[in-house]
Amino acid sequence: MSVNLGKVQQAAVSLFATRGFAATGIRELGAAAGINSATLYHYVGSKEELLVSIMRDCLDEMIRSGSEALRRSAEPAIQLAGLISSHVGFTATNQLTARVAEYEMRALSEAHRPTMQALRDEYESLFAQVLERGARVGAFSTEDLTMARLALMEMGTGVAHWFRADGRLRLEEVQQYFVSMACRILAVEDGELDGVDFVVAPRRLASEPDPPQPRANVS
């Protein structure tokens, strides 16, 4: 299996997530991808463009997955569940990539940041839309919609910091739990989601490094 852009992105995400973009040298990047640092420039125009390609792919998929979740129902509670589930699922499945996309916005030059920030804003607006409509039609109840949105997003994003594919909890459990927390926060009535399959199966990005092996059936 030869080197390709995906492998370079994986190596980059791995290093950017742990050391940070600025603290990662391109010689390190090359070494992690198994190539000479000069060769890296056959795959990517510059260190920043490498970051941009990673972030764009990530944000594109977040928007796509979130939008799809919203299209699956007109019911605010179900939309919310789908969106939270998508957010948590994506974040847990693409932990490092998601972290890089979140943390390294500041590393972008003025030439690239606005574009990426616009994608991020577009993604966040999905949450704002659902919450606003749900509150308007009386499906959600909270004292402050904005704070609820920020808290919900932050909570879900935090999954990137602790989720382990080989850990105690399966992804579906985490998704379920976060949806239930969201319901509590927004005072969604019990049973509103009974029988509804809102769990979204996330895609793994090409840039996401291979996760640790899931727990074997030790029995």
Add this chain to the structure above:
Amino acid sequence: MSVNLGKVQQAAVSLFATRGFAATGIRELGAAAGINSATLYHYVGSKEELLVSIMRDCLDEMIRSGSEALRRSAEPAIQLAGLISSHVGFTATNQLTARVAEYEMRALSEAHRPTMQALRDEYESLFAQVLERGARVGAFSTEDLTMARLALMEMGTGVAHWFRADGRLRLEEVQQYFVSMACRILAVEDGELDGVDFVVAPRRLASEPDPPQPRANVS
């Protein structure tokens, strides 16, 4: 007013928070503090020690404030409220410092990271203790205590990303709201906190840059 360590820390936090530690040069630090970069070494042993001093002060105060909140009552719900209130209050009042302390753990060398990580762990254990005891005595109800803890902390930490002292919401309102979200998540009964003054007035660290002017009473 001449230059002192506090001013250097403020300048450093301001830059570390926006550019990141690795992307901030010591000439920039000097310029931001109004001194020559060589002079900076009279105030601080090295760039990393500057970061360490900022992080230690920050974590120390977080632990102190959180511990104090726990000592104010033996009631789990009240302890939780105090702790959340302290966390949110501190984070909102020391936004940039808190962000640096969170983000830049990875920038530390192996010589310093364990010490700082230990402080962070100690702080997080305050949350674990409260939740665990509260669950044990039946004050809280949730399917997974660990996820609840992680979600609550992440939520509160996120305040650093959006709170504005001159914004729509006063700090007390935010603290109240986050306590109420925590109660919902942990199914704390309504009225449990009625009449209890759990709002903690946070201290501002010397390292925290001056915030934007609070909104004038234009009335």
Add this chain to the structure above:
Amino acid sequence: MSVNLGKVQQAAVSLFATRGFAATGIRELGAAAGINSATLYHYVGSKEELLVSIMRDCLDEMIRSGSEALRRSAEPAIQLAGLISSHVGFTATNQLTARVAEYEMRALSEAHRPTMQALRDEYESLFAQVLERGARVGAFSTEDLTMARLALMEMGTGVAHWFRADGRLRLEEVQQYFVSMACRILAVEDGELDGVDFVVAPRRLASEPDPPQPRANVS
């Protein structure tokens, strides 16, 4: 018409003359010749050998043309006129190549410079011979033969810097004028060249890029 060595040389001369040898990359060379930079190595052994081939062709032709001019008469004044005419004609017709051959001697490695310098010296000796013999037999009169030679050569070489095939002056006019300046400098009597056709029609080298279109007969 496919790519061949001449085309590569033309591209090289064009770039070497404007950017200089050291500042011209091999990818630029390839692009200018319409081929991949790796393919370039099928036509030339290395970047330096490309320069050597250009310079050798150039100096060979200068020597050939100059020598031929000298063989056309035994009269010093006529020899001088022929040599100047050849020099100016060649330089004007092969502007860029001549410039490269002059400027980039310094770019050669110790392995190649002596060879090329020897050719240059051989060419310059043609001027020295004519002047020396002319002075000896009393055809020329000047206070310093060496300075006269250097001035005459430099003057003629300078034509490469300003001559335009589509400009105000036809090449023959320039050749005539430079011969007449040489005569003045060396105090050659008026009428010495009357009726003598000393104008040399120069050859264009394969390495010389196509000149701008000569002025059309708008009449």
Add this chain to the structure above:
Amino acid sequence: MSVNLGKVQQAAVSLFATRGFAATGIRELGAAAGINSATLYHYVGSKEELLVSIMRDCLDEMIRSGSEALRRSAEPAIQLAGLISSHVGFTATNQLTARVAEYEMRALSEAHRPTMQALRDEYESLFAQVLERGARVGAFSTEDLTMARLALMEMGTGVAHWFRADGRLRLEEVQQYFVSMACRILAVEDGELDGVDFVVAPRRLASEPDPPQPRANVS
């Protein structure tokens, strides 16, 4: 004797003149100036700015010296003699700097080239002015004024290529000879300059490396 900008310029001129700007590395520059390459950046903003400072100083002095020569008389023949004398004197005294200023115009970025080219044009216009006025008032006679100007300048500039301070000819002799060639080319009458002291004593620029020791009186 400490390092200063002049020493850096000297080192730079020495290398730029022999290897060319593009072929000279900043580590070489540092070594030639006796400092670390990083230290070089305390004296100069960038490699290009170093070249610019050299060229500007050079062209400024050429213009100053040439203009001064023109101001010394209203007589075209005398003005011409002064200008040629200044040109040759300056070029011989600042051989390497003059060569760099001439050759390396092409090495400048688009940001700096126009400024330097404007200075060069201003200098060349001094020659054009003198020749044009002299021709108008009948002091000079030639078939083409433009070619005469170009030839005269090129001739004088060429002095940089061969003059040796410790050589056979003293500078004054060279200046005299070049003035006399100019007079022949422009058909200035004999004796027009008799008794006139047109020889200009040139200044040596700070950027010009120390010349070889003048010949000792070995007797």
Add this chain to the structure above:
DNA sequence: GATGAATGAGCGTTCATTCAT
């Protein structure tokens, strides 16, 4: 206390060249 000068190491990037295809 404060700074300009200095440096070795490292930065992101480009270089001329090679080679399997």
Add this chain to the structure above:
DNA sequence: AATGAATGAACGCTCATTCAT
């Protein structure tokens, strides 16, 4: 004949840090 992929070396430049003044 032609090229995409590859590389070690070098590029111009900035880094955190030291030190004499």
